[in-house]
Amino acid sequence: xxxxxxxxxxxxxxxxxxxxxxxxxxxxxxxxxxxxxxxxxxxxxxxxxxxxxxxxxxxxxxxxxxxxxxxxxxxxxxxxxxxxxxxxxxxxxxxxxxxxxxxxxxxxxxxxxxxxxxxxxxxxxxxxxxxxxxxxxxxxxxxxxxxxxxxxxxxxxxxxxxxxxxxxxxxxxxxxxxxxxxxxxxxxxxxxxxxxxxxxxxxxxxxxxxxxxxxxxxxxxxxxxxxxxxxxxxxxxxxxxxxxxxxxxxxxxxxxxxxxxxxxxxxxxxxxxxxxxxxxxxxxxxxxxxxxxxxxxxxxxxxxxxxxxxxxxxxxxxxxxxxxxxxxxxxxxxxxxxxxxxxxxxxxxxxxxxxxxxxxxxxxxxxxxxxxxxxxxxxxxxxxxxxxxxxxxxxxxxxxxxxxxxxxxxxxxxxxxxxxxxxxxxxxxxxxxxxxxxxxxxxxxxxxxxxxxxxxxxxxxxxxxxxxxxxxxxxxxxxxxxxxxxxxxxxxxxxxxxxxxxxxxxxxxxxxxxxxxxxxxxxxxxxxxxxxxxxxxxxxxxxxxxxxxxxxxxxxxxxxxxxxxxxxxxxxxxxxxxxxxxxxxxxxxxxxxxxxxxxxxxxxxxxxxxxxxxxxxxxxxxxxxxxxxxxxxxxxxxxxxxxxxxxxxxxxxxxxxxxxxxxxxxxxxxxxxxxxxxxxxxxxxxxxxxxxxxxxxxxxxxxxxxxxxxxxxxxxxxxxxxxxxxxxxxxxxxxxxxxxxxxxxxxxxxxxxxxxxxxxxxxxxxxxxxxxxxxxxxxxxxxxxxxxxxxxxxxxxxxxxxxxxxxxxxxxxxxxxxxxxxxxxxxxxxxxxxxxxxxxxxxxxxxxxxxxxxxxxxxxxxxxxxxxxxxxxxxxxxxxxxxxxxxxxxxxxxxxxxxxxxx
Numbered sequence: 009x010x011x012x013x014x015x016x017x018x019x020x021x022x023x024x025x026x027x028x029x030x031x032x033x034x035x036x037x038x039x040x041x042x043x044x045x046x047x048x049x050x051x052x053x054x055x056x057x058x059x060x061x062x063x064x065x066x067x068x069x070x071x072x073x074x075x076x077x078x079x080x081x082x083x084x085x086x087x088x089x090x091x092x093x094x095x096x097x098x099x100x101x102x103x104x105x106x107x108x109x110x111x112x113x114x115x116x117x118x119x120x121x122x123x124x125x126x127x128x129x130x131x132x133x134x135x136x137x138x139x140x141x142x143x144x145x146x147x148x149x150x151x152x153x154x155x156x157x158x159x160x161x162x163x164x165x166x167x168x169x170x171x172x173x174x175x176x177x178x179x180x181x182x183x184x185x186x187x188x189x190x191x192x193x194x195x196x197x198x199x200x201x202x203x204x205x206x207x208x209x210x211x212x213x214x215x216x217x218x219x220x221x222x223x224x225x226x227x228x229x230x231x232x233x234x235x236x237x238x239x240x241x242x243x244x245x246x247x248x249x250x251x252x253x254x255x256x257x258x259x260x261x262x263x264x265x266x267x268x269x270x271x272x273x274x275x276x277x278x279x280x281x282x283x284x285x286x287x288x289x290x291x292x293x294x295x296x297x298x299x300x301x302x303x304x305x306x307x308x309x310x311x312x313x314x315x316x317x318x319x320x321x322x323x324x325x326x327x328x329x330x331x332x333x334x335x336x337x338x339x340x341x342x343x344x345x346x347x348x349x350x351x352x353x354x355x356x357x358x359x360x361x362x363x364x365x366x367x368x369x370x371x372x373x374x375x376x377x378x379x380x381x382x383x384x385x386x387x388x389x390x391x392x393x394x395x396x397x398x399x400x401x402x403x404x405x406x407x408x409x410x411x412x413x414x415x416x417x418x419x420x421x422x423x424x425x426x427x428x429x430x431x432x433x434x435x436x437x438x439x440x441x442x443x444x445x446x447x448x449x450x451x452x453x454x455x456x457x458x459x460x461x462x463x464x465x466x467x468x469x470x471x472x473x474x475x476x477x478x479x480x481x482x483x484x485x486x487x488x489x490x491x492x493x494x495x496x497x498x499x500x501x502x503x504x505x506x507x508x509x510x511x512x513x514x515x516x517x518x519x520x521x522x523x524x525x526x527x528x529x530x531x532x533x534x535x536x537x538x539x540x541x542x543x544x545x546x547x548x549x550x551x552x553x554x555x556x557x558x559x560x561x562x563x564x565x566x567x568x569x570x571x572x573x574x575x576x577x578x579x580x581x582x583x584x585x586x587x588x589x590x591x592x593x594x595x596x597x598x599x600x601x602x603x604x605x606x607x608x609x610x611x612x613x614x615x616x617x618x619x620x621x622x623x624x625x626x627x628x629x630x631x632x633x634x635x636x637x638x639x640x641x642x643x644x645x646x647x648x649x650x651x652x653x654x655x656x657x658x659x660x661x662x663x664x665x666x667x668x669x670x671x672x673x674x675x676x677x678x679x680x681x682x683x684x685x686x687x688x689x690x691x692x693x694x695x696x697x698x699x700x701x702x703x704x705x706x707x708x709x710x711x712x713x714x715x716x717x718x719x720x721x722x723x724x725x726x727x728x729x730x731x732x733x734x735x736x737x738x739x740x741x742x743x744x745x746x747x748x749x750x751x752x753x754x755x756x757x758x759x760x761x762x763x764x765x766x767x768x769x770x771x772x773x774x775x776x777x778x779x780x781x782x783x784x785x786x787x788x789x790x791x792x793x794x795x796x797x798x799x800x801x802x803x804x805x806x807x808x809x810x811x812x813x814x815x816x817x818x819x820x821x822x823x824x825x826x827x828x829x830x831x832x833x834x835x836x837x838x839x840x841x842x843x844x845x846x847x848x849x850x851x852x853x854x855x856x857x858x859x860x861x862x863x864x865x866x867x868x869x870x871x872x873x874x875x876x877x878x879x880x881x882x883x884x885x886x887x888x889x890x891x892x893x894x895x896x897x898x899x900x901x902x903x904x905x906x907x908x909x910x911x
Contacts, residue, residue, distance in 0.1 A: 037188070039184055039185055042184050042185065042188045043060050043062060043180075043181075044060075047060075061180055062184070063180075064179060065126075065177040065178065065179055065180070066126050066178055066179070066180055066183055067122065067123055067124065067125055068120065068121055068122050068123070068126070069099035069102070069103060069122035070099075072099060072103040072106045073102040085104060085107075089104060089114075089120075090114055090118060090119055090120035091118045092119045092122060093120050093122060103122060126177065126178050126183070127174070127177055127178060128170065128173055128175070128177075128178045129152050129160060129174040129175060130178070131178045131183055131186055132156065132159055132163050132168075132170045132174070132186070133156060133159040133160075135186050135187075136163050136166075136168075141162045141163065141165075143158035143159050143161075143162045144157075144158050144161040144162050144165065146158070147160075147161035147162070149161055149164075149174070151172060151173075151174050152175065153174070160174060168189050169185065170186065197218050197219065197220040197264070197268075197270045199216055199219075199225075199261055199262075199263050199270055199273045200219050201215075201216045202214065202215070202261055202273045202275060203215050203216060203275075204259060204275040204277045206278070206279055206280075208300070208301035208302040208338055208364075208365070209251055209302045209364070209365040210251040210252050210364065210747075211248050211249050211250065211251050211252070211366075212252065212257065212259065212277055213246060213247070213248045213249075214227050214237065214245075214248075215244070216244070216261065217243050217244045217245065218239070218243045218244075218245065218263045218270075221265045222243070222263040222264060222270070223265060223266065224239060224263070224264045225237040225264070226261070226262055226264065227247045227249075227259055227260070227261050228259070228260045229259055229755070230258055230754040231752075231757075231779075232754070232756075232757025232758065232779065233759060233776045233778055234260075234262070235247070235759070249758070250746050250747050250755065250758060251367075252366075252755050253368075253750065253755065253791050254281045254368070255279060255753055256277070256279075257277050257278075257279065258275070259274065259277065260272050261274075261275070280300060280301075282299065282300070282363075282364040282368040282369065282370045282371065283299065283370070283371045283373075284297060284298070284299055284300075284358055284371075284373040285298045285299060285300050286298045287356060287373075289348075289377055289378065289380060290341070291381045291403040291404075291463055291464065291465065292347045292348050292350060292381040292463060292464040293343055293348060293403075293404060293437070293439070293464050294341055294342065294343050295320070295342045295356065295377070296339055296341050296342075297339065297342065298339045299338050299339070299340070301338065301365070302336070302337035302338055302364060302366075303337060303338070303340060303363070303364055303365060304362070304363040304365055305333065305337070309361075309592075309794075310362065310363030311363070312331065312340050312362065313331050314362070317359040317362045318357070318358055318359075319356070319357045320344060320355070320356050320357075321354045321355060330342075330343035330435045330436050330437075343404070343435055343436075343437070347464040347465070348379040348381075349379065350379050350380055350381055352378075353376045353377065353378055353379070354376065354379050355374065355376055356374070356376070356377045358373040358374075359372060360372040368792070381464075381465035384467040384468065384469040385401050385402055385403050385461060385462075385463045385469045386401070386402045386469065387399055387471050387473075390473065390475070392477045392478060393503070393563055394480070394503075394562065394563025394565070395448050395449070395450060395477060395563065395565065396444050396448070396563070397445045397446070397475045398442055398445075399442060399445070399456075399458075400442040401440070401441060401442060403463055403464075404435055404437070404440060404441050404463065404464060405441075405461050405462060405463055405464075406439055406440075406462050406463060406464045406466075407460075407461060407462040408443065409458055409459050409460040409461035410457075410459045410460060411443070411456075411457070411458055411459075412459075413426065413455070413456055413475075414454055414455050415455065418430055418445070420432075427447070428445060428446070428447065428448065429445075429446065430443050430445050431443070432444075439464060443458075445475065448475060448477045449477070450477050450478065450479045450480055451476070451478070451479035452476065452477070453474050453475070453476045454475045454476070455472070455474060456472060456473050456474070456475045457471070458471040458472070481566075482566070483562070483566045483567060483569065484502050484504065484562040484566065485501045485568060485569065485571070486500060486568070486571035487499050487500065489557070489571070489573045491575045491576065493577070493578055493580040493695065494538060494543060494578065494695065495537070495538055495539070495694070496512055496536070496537045496538075496539050496575065496577065497534055497535070497536050497537075498534065498535045498536075498537070498557050498571075499532065499533060499534045500533040500534070500535070500568070501533070502533060502563075503530065503562065503563050504533060504535065504562060504563075505561045505563050505565070506528050508561045509524050509525065510524070510558065510560035511525070511537075511557075511558055511559050512537045512539070512555045512556065512557055512558075513555065513556040513558060514542060514551075514554075514555060515572060516553070517542075517546075517551075519545055520542045522558075523539055523541065523542070526538045535560075538694075539555075540579070542577065543577065543578075543579045549578060549579045550576060550577065550578040550579065551576070551578075552576050553574070554572050555572070555573060555575055556570055556571065556572045557570065557571045557572075580693065580697060581695075581697060582697060583692070583697040583698060583699050583700070584602050584604050584691065584692070584697065584699055585600060586598055586599070586600060586601075586702060586704055587601050589704045589705065590706065590796055591706055591708055593675070593676050594660045594671055594676055594677055595657055595658060595659045596657075596658045596660065596677075596684065597638055597655050597657055597658075598655070599654055599656075600655075600656065600691075601654070603650045603653035603654055603693065603694060604636055604654060604656060604691055605636065605692055605694065606636055606656055606692075607692075608632070608634035608658075608690045609634060610633040610634070611631060611633065611661075612631070612634055613629040614629060614632050614684055614686070614687070615628075615630075615684065615685040616629065616630045616670075616683060616684040618668070618670060618678075618681065618682050618683075619680055619681045620668075620678055620679060624668070626668040627665065628664055628665025628666040628668075629663060629665050630658070630660050630662075630663050631660070631661050631662045631664065632659060632660055634656065634657065634659075635656075635657045636653060636655065636657070637652050637655055637657065638655035656686075656691060658684075660677060670682075680708055681705060681706075681708075682706050682707075682708060683704075683705050684704055684705075685701055685703050686699060686701070686702040686704065687701070688700050688701045707738060717799055717802035718737050718793050718794070718799055718801050718802060719735070719736050719801065719805030720733055720734065720736070720790060720805050720806060720808070721734045721736050721769075721805075723788055723808045723810055725811075725813065726772075727901060728780070728813040728815035728900050728901050729774060729776075729815030729902075730772065730775070731772070731775070731788070732765070732771075732772055732773075733749070733771045733773065733790070734769055734771075735770075735771070735795070736769070736805075737769065737795035737796070737799065738767065738768040738769055738795060738796045739768050739769070739771070739793065739794075739795055739796065740794070740795075742794070743794070744762040744764070744771070746758065747791075747792075748791055748792050749762070749773060749788070749789075749790055750787075750789040750791065751779075751786050751787070751788060752786055752787050753789065757775070757776055760773060760774065760779075761773070762774075768796070777816065777817050777905075778816050778817075779815060780812050780813065781816060782814050783811065783812070783814050783900065784811065784812065785809050785812075786810070786811075786812045787807060787808070787809045788807065788808055788809070788810060789806060789807040790806050790807075791806075793806075813900040813901070814902070815900075815902055817904060817905040818835045818836050818839065818896075818898045818902060818904045818905065819835065819904070819905050819907065820833050820834070820889070820891055820904055820905075820907050821836055822834045822909065823887065823910070823911040824911070825881055825883060825887065825911060826873075828880065828881050829863075829875055829877075829879055830873060830874065830875050830876075831850065831873075831874040831881065831889065832874075833871060833873075833874070833891075834870065835871060836870070837870055838869055838870045838899060839867035839868075839869070839871075839872070839896055839897065839898055839904075840867060840897050840901075841866075841868060841869075842866070843865065844865040844872060844894060844895060844896040845865075845895055846894055847891055847893045847894025847895060847896070847904075848865050848872065848874065848890070848891055848894055848896070849889070849890040849892070850874060850887070850890075851887070851890070852881070852886070853885055854886070854888075857876065857880060861876050861877055861878070862874065862875070863875040863876055867896050872904075874889070886910065886911075887911040888908055888909065888910050889909050889911075890908045891904050891905075891907050891908070891909075892906045893906065
């Protein structure tokens with residue numbers, strides 16, 4: 009039995025490696041070719057002369073050598089464990105290392121039997137088990153041992169060729185043939201063309217393809233748990249991590265066919281810091297700055313639109329509002345005013361306050377650049393929208409020159425010679441960036457000339473082309489009608505000509521006038537109609553009716569067909585409700601549950617009281633500039649959607665009624681708790697529902713000095729895999745990001761959950777099970793954290809080393825019938841001893857054993873012992889033990905994983 013077990017374990021190692029060496033060999037190979045294939049894989053070798061010795065038998069010593077080679081085993085015990093294996097023997101290292109690893113056992117009496125052989129039927133049994141083939145119960149095969157019959161018959165049924173001299177010693181050739189056959193049955197998926205790419209937003213994308221059958225591909229970042237990639241029908245896959253901090257990362261990729269995994273592919277990637285790659289003077293007023301990764305958008309703190317981050321000869325050339333971002337978000341184009349004094353060097357700098365899209369601070373840049381313009385303007389793009397042609401220039405033009413169509417000069421107004429005109433697109437310095445020619449007949453070609461255009465440096469250029477607006481024969485249609493209160497929103501299939509008034513009609517209802525469009529979203533082709541007048545006309549809170557959309561055209565002038573749909577419009581009688589309050593710098597933001605409008609106006613007085621950080625109480629009026637909108641998407645427009653329109657911004661410019669100043673020397677709100685009163689009727693929604701006097705509070709934790717800093721006050725492990733981090737200041741929800749918290753300089757694994765506890769200073773992190781494999785000290789660190797007032801991390805208090813407990817759940821592995829009253833469930837590790845009160849259920853032949861019949865359930869060492877009050881169990885029964893949300897746990901407090909085991 010020991011011999012059979014040792015061979016089973018050893019062959020499992022060998023055949024498992026065979027199966028993982030997926031290099032598609034053909035099925036019509038000779039034994040010698042199969043042998044050579046295994047040699048090429050480094051698994052087998054012949055004698056010192058290279059002879060494969062295919063006709064030779066396979067000894068236990070030779071077999072141990074294969075096991076040691078395949079397993080990459082290292083010698084642990086320098087003394088021999090077997091009387092018949094000497095340290096000087098050539099096979100000592102192989103046998104001892106395999107024994108140290110628990111892969112082979114002796115044959116009894118302290119001996120290993122290195123010269124004994126492996127039999128054919130022993131090899132066949134292991135092959136069947138490894139191939140996942142069910143033995144044929146009761147099968148008898150002539151010439152084999154009784155125990156071997158079920159396995160040999162199963163192998164024959166599965167098409168495995170088993171030599172018929174079952175009890176004879178197996179030759180190397182026979183073993184190789186059978187191993188190769190198992191390899192073909194158990195062939196695993198193979199990863200190919202695995203490529204890792206560091207994206208400009210500090211995420212990492214892994215791509216590749218799978219050869220062979222696979223139902224999933226999983227990627228692990230560092231020591232984090234595996235995460236499923238997207239596997240497509242063409243067997244290519246892709247996976248993108250969360251954004252990471254600068255550093256070196258190892259990614260491990262494995263393809264799976266069910267539970268069978270491919271050979272892992274590991275890739276190491278480096279994420280660089282945020283830097284300027286190049287600075288290019290484009291022309292007489294523009295500079296392009298290319299970064300190595302995407303930059304933060306918008307004009308808020310860190311955003312590329314913040315003109316204060318760029319300087320050219322300090323204040324000599326201030327950047328104007330024209331700061332553009334490329335489509336890949338890595339190049340910022342700056343337009344300066346006045347135009348450059350050319351042919352000289354000037355100092356250009358970019359501040360470290362600029363942030364990347366992932367929140368990294370820029371490595372400050374300063375360089376002398378040559379201000380020169382040696383290239384004349386060109387046309388970079390011609391596009392058509394309806395009956396218009398738009399011509400965009402490579403740089404701003406100070407003088408457009410002369411334009412003509414078919415030899416006739418055109419201007420910005422119709423003439424007796426032609427009704428075709430041009431309209432200009434200009435930057436803030438009134439230089440021309442594009443010209444639009446219209447109206448043009450669709451499908452008609454026009455000769456267009458631009459003569460003597462000039463850029464800001466005086467460079468002259470001419471341009472001519474043929475303009476041919478494409479023919480449009482497809483009429484616009486209505487694709488959706490939705491209702492929100494009394495607002496009816498109609499989505500069209502294409503851009504609509506807003507100069508043509510479209511309307512909605514109430515079908516079959518008298519006394520209701522058509523309603524014209526009230527707003528148009530050109531990005532989504534959506535028109536909004538406010539039907540509240542219909543409710544007023546009928547003195548109704550709601551109306552069920554059909555609306556007809558009529559009178560719309562596309563930009564080519566094609567009419568759309570009328571569209572009718574049944575809807576319910578209702579009167580909005582609910583005033584906006586405050587959802588949250590926060591602050592940034594010197595501004596207080598109040599978020600409502602719907603879009604709002606306000607008439608508080610600028611320099612308004614808002615009643616307040618303040619208890620500052622030193623418990624000093626003051627009261628009076630805040631002087632505020634009030635506006636609607638918060639730039640959530642950092643596109644510099646704080647009113648691009650209903651969510652952004654739900655914010656009331658109160659920019660505090662000062663206070664009256666007390667000598668206590670609420671703004672510090674940096675222009676920020678001083679620390680303390682503010683209670684403010686929003687004036688009655690001064691804030692209302694689109695249906696004119698006005699708020700009553702509303703009191704709101706906000707806690708300002710910013711420093712009373714010119715700047716503050718964020719640090720961690722305490723780090724605690726509250727349970728295995730659960731961390732509690734308390735900061736010294738209130739954070740925003742942006743801090744709840746796995747990339748901002750590191751364990752041993754690696755971002756938290758995907759699947760980690762982060763939440764605030766009680767306040768926005770306390771962050772609770774729950775790690776996926778198995779993230780911490782063993783007990784020990786780990787270094788915890790926070791990065792890129794910003795508090796609610798915009799303060800960033802300090803140089804201290806952002807890292808610590810604390811002991812963390814492993815959070816690997818114990819696994820129930822098997823059920824043993826100990827007696828007619830006792831079941832023993834073996835687990836993967838030692839349990840916390842004591843009674844188990846929840847989460848263990850026993851069933852016999854599908855019927856649950858009642859709790860009243862259970863005497864006790866005890867955790868003992870690495871087992872759970874279930875004892876009944878009377879005889880319940882027999883060997884012939886189907887017994888199942890279900891573990892679900894049990895309180896049985898290991899010595900670190902990890903509860904047993906849910907599972908159902910059968911005996």
